[in-house]
Amino acid sequence: MGSFRQAGTVVTGHRFLVPLDHDDPDGARIEVFAREVVATANAGRDDLPWLLFLQGGPGYGAPRPSGREGWLNRALSDYRVLLLDQRGTGLSTPVTARRVAALGGPEEQARYLARFRADSIVLDAELIRRELLGDVPWTVLGQSYGGFCTYTYLSFAPEGVREALVTGGTPGLAATAEDVYRRTYPRVAAKNAAFYERYPDDVDLVRDIARRLAEHDERLPNGRRLTVEGFQSLGLMLGMGVGADHLHYLLELAFADGGPELSPAFLEEVGTHLSHTDAPVHIVLHEAIYGQGKSATRWAAQRVRAEFPAFAPDPDGPDPLLFTGEMIYPWMVADDPSLAPLREAADLLAERDDWPVLYDPARLRGNDVPLAAAVYHDDMYVDFGLSMETIASVGKARAWVTNEWEHDGLRVSDGQVLDRLVRMVRGEL
Template sequence: MRSFRQTGTVVTDHRFPVPLDHDDPDGPRIEVFAREVVATAHAGRDDLPWLLFLQGGPGFGSPRPSGREGWLDRALADHRVLLLDQRGTGLSTPVSARRLAALGGPAEQARYLTHFRADSIVLDAELIRRELLGGTPWTILGQSYGGFCAHTYLSFAPEGVQQALVTGGTPGLAATPEDVYRRTYPRVAAKNARFYERYPDDVRLVRDIARRLAAHDERLPNGRRLTVEGFQSLGLMLGMGDGADRMHYLLELAFADGGPELSEPFLEQVGTHLSHTAAPIHLLLHEACYGQGANPTRWAAQRLRAEFPEFAPDPDGGDPLLFTGEMIYPWMVADDPSLAPLREVADLLAEHDDWPALYDPARLRGNDVPLVASVYHDDMYVDFDLSMETVASIGNARAWVTNEWEHDGLRVSGGRVLDRLIRMVRGEA
């Protein structure tokens, strides 16, 4: 273990060996990294309750703090916080095309990746909890995909949870990928409408960019060609509180050089937004977040896109060109130079037909662990109606419905979202 101090905190790094496959505890092992953070004033307290933070994604490491800031400041007032790098992310044993290649061919690589979903993440957390806390349960805080993981936790290891806090991450327990994307496309269209209402001059600018991309070979700094579909996928940012503004400021750079070519600053920033080099799991296992049982996902977002022709990558269409959102398409793997070697692996995962269950609806109906969730009414990424159906189906669960915040409310609210959830679970709100 390595400890260091930041402003107002003591930080300790932990590394835990865990089985790749928890059904084969004597088989291959990987490492999971987690960072313990405690307020300086509480550093010597052995009785301080623990809070496990489950990050959104999938495929992204936990936050890297700089002292007491944001929601972490509120959590540290009465908790010792563990920031978990879920398996395959951050400093946990990484997933990359290069490391996967050492495992063998595409079939072996795909088989390996089937062990990187919420069910395995929860079992990792239980091993870690027993090592750090013994038999004491902890509070879990799940943001976005981390909220999905929290529901998996309550389904299969509720004895490890004292109370569960969820922000923007209440899943449809039985929703298929098709169910999810049929609901997602209309929500993304609505976010596009709000964006263009705020920045009406961007309607023409977006069309001009798309026409340029359709007619010319514009390259990102990593050599990847920027296509109209790739450009549309920048809409992922529109679900954040400041997403429309950030999109506008990015677009205004497009022809900043004054010529017909797209400017280098624009292409550089677009390349950063589109790259999945640092988080390949986000592409490879995103649709698998919804996979349960014998139903393969088969690139659901791509298949269902035809049902929503308004999202066609047509630079000369009559309506505003629509950006897509958190949809994953097969060309995203093929077009990314760092991930192109994994295209066959991605296809195998899309055809995988033996996903274990992620939730136990019957057990959740009888749940007695206090569960509180912020459900964002206008959430672009997580369907409101599915979330409310799930909350209604779980024992001892309460929802706080708000449109004051977007999906990133936990991050941007300065601790107010987390404070509300803590007061709710204590019966104070």
């Protein structure tokens, strides 16, 4: 692809052909897209170091830049940045229900989807690095799931990494999906408590919405019925810096028409939040990011939820009705018209018990790549305790623990989070 200019930057698109299965380099290939961004003043510099950005998710494309803004502005002061659309996302060969369903039966679909985890993403990145930089290593910045990928990178190919920066994305190296969700539900309950403390009138409003959904057939714009469980999943917003406020303003719309029915504006916005047409990987492979060895995930969030009855979708239960968070449930595939064709494949992935390992604890113990990780103390999505255990076990790793920011600190801090991590790996802090 060609280049174009934005305010203070030059942006160039790149397309790369990579093996679908890196164990079969001569087999089927897919395309991976990445966007190179450089400050206008540095566009002619061949000596400028590269920074690879690994997006959170899984299943979402890299940010679409608009000049020098946010964390990218800080990065461009020192780096030529590559915004990677991880395989299956953005402008890379897409993963859509229609495309995957055309591959064959559920078994073929599941085999294909299993190639879109962190292990494959890292091997793609190594092929791309060698094509762009040769033997020169680059800096890797991983946000959320991109941080998980960064630890996989240091496990598989540390020679490709000059320094590693991680924000809200340090995984438990041996944590199963069950381990993760047993820790997640209490954190989400705490976020609910903080939400209702800020907006006490929403206790009754949320209960009224849930009763309406239990007793009437309310449809989202795509024809999907909005259930109590679907409504509860809006709690995903509670882990972001202003997420509680956004959820409150959304709830205000529920009965804005003055009648008993839910307003079209409310249903429209809820439908946007619940749709995963643009990112099916986020649903069908979300629990698989914890799959290693003989550990089948078996819809862990759904099973573990039974251990936390306060999250029951009961419109007549005790107050307050609790929202869930980043939990993936089987109904999310079955109820979404855009994902339903993948339901059997998703079930097969949930039962898989021979996942390749994603992390090499021994190699990470001997790691000599400087690593700086922002660990958000109150992070709703990534467990603080597991993160700290991992950092303590990785060579040359330093943690910056903060409760000043939530999980989206990199995006909303106007470069402050990235600046601190850069200074940490340089030994300036």
